[in-house]
Amino acid sequence: MARSDTKTKIIKTAEELFAIAGFHHTSLRTITAKAGVNLAAVNYHFGCKEALLEAILDRHLLPLNESRSRRLQAVADEVEGSGRTPAVEEVLRCFTEPTLALLHGDHAAGYFRMLVGRSLSDPDQTVRQLFLGRIRGVLEQLLDLLCRALPHSPRESVAWRLHFALGAMSHTLIFQEQGPLLGGLDKSTPHDEVIEMLTDFIVKGLD
Amino acid sequence: MARSDTKTKIIKTAEELFAIAGFHHTSLRTITAKAGVNLAAVNYHFGCKEALLEAILDRHLLPLNESRSRRLQAVADEVEGSGRTPAVEEVLRCFTEPTLALLHGDHAAGYFRMLVGRSLSDPDQTVRQLFLGRIRGVLEQLLDLLCRALPHSPRESVAWRLHFALGAMSHTLIFQEQGPLLGGLDKSTPHDEVIEMLTDFIVKGLD
């Protein structure tokens, strides 16, 4: 067995199970059993259960947020230079489209997206903080640029609308891979289409 | 001690703790200690922990959804008779405004609203099902009437947008009583104002 193959198996299995059943409702025994590794391997490779969650979050969230941040900064710089007002949709897509790229790159990323949606509203503060600490910076960046796109709205108003938008996004992430909330909602709608509809919805609300 | 005073104390305490820390992260020992009653009282009065959650949900959710359903039905009947197209905002308010009434009626209802927001996206399927089973009917009613308000949009498109809207709503419920997600978001904004902004946001998105 290759070195640290066990580590990868644990991460991938845990990612899926955390996404489906939640962090605290997935026991290390369930993870290790499904991954086919020993129970103690988690504590050996990661230290503790919480550190495993951190590793999972970092694996996708760090590059994702870097990509978001880079795009937001690019628009901010360009706006600064030209003096024009950026479009709300343009700004929003800096945040959402990297998610789409993540999806196309890795087939298993669907579970990660569920996990992201869950983390934001997790009842446990520790889980929320782990996630928020990794995304707060980009959110502030997004808010700043949104305020430029909406120069006539006070910052607090924009912040509230962004707050609502984030709710719509995380909710969508959570329920995408599982049964939909409403009857008559086609679960098999391509993710691209869903994101387009979601973007539409949010842009109209933000404007 | 008055008959079943214990029962009420358990319900009120559990409602608060469930809302703040989540159902599974609140132990019966924490609840009973804070309520000042014996541990076994929960199982005696409710049977099991899950039944306690059901009792809490029922206490506010049943009358709330009845009020919502009545208002939706009233608009549906009136529309049926006059032949006019209802406004999106009019329909939406049938769903949201009863929540506001609940808030004004009971000071402790804030915790219940948090609990509602949490339940919808709870990682545990059992909790979600308990909640969804009590609200699914009203949601279908709401969707039906929304489709009448948006006769040019296919039902599935309306369903998706309602899906997004529900995400914004539950997210708002969760984070209202606790620290906000974004910096610069005033936590002390009156609930009425928040709901007005939220309604605005959703109506624009649905339309």
Place this chain on the structure above:
DNA sequence: GCTATTTTCAAACGATTGTTTTAAACAGGC
């Protein structure tokens, strides 16, 4: 081929969970 390090394994640990048990205290009807 030997040593040293890393990794796996089965077993147990201590803590916490929801629930049950058994007996005691209380209530109201007659």
Place this chain on the structure above:
DNA sequence: GCCTGTTTAAAACAATCGTTTGAAAATAGC
């Protein structure tokens, strides 16, 4: 008064959790 059914009390139950242990197995370096 006493009796019947309801409610509370303290203790124990069985199960599960994350974590630790200590020895065996596998791997790497020389």
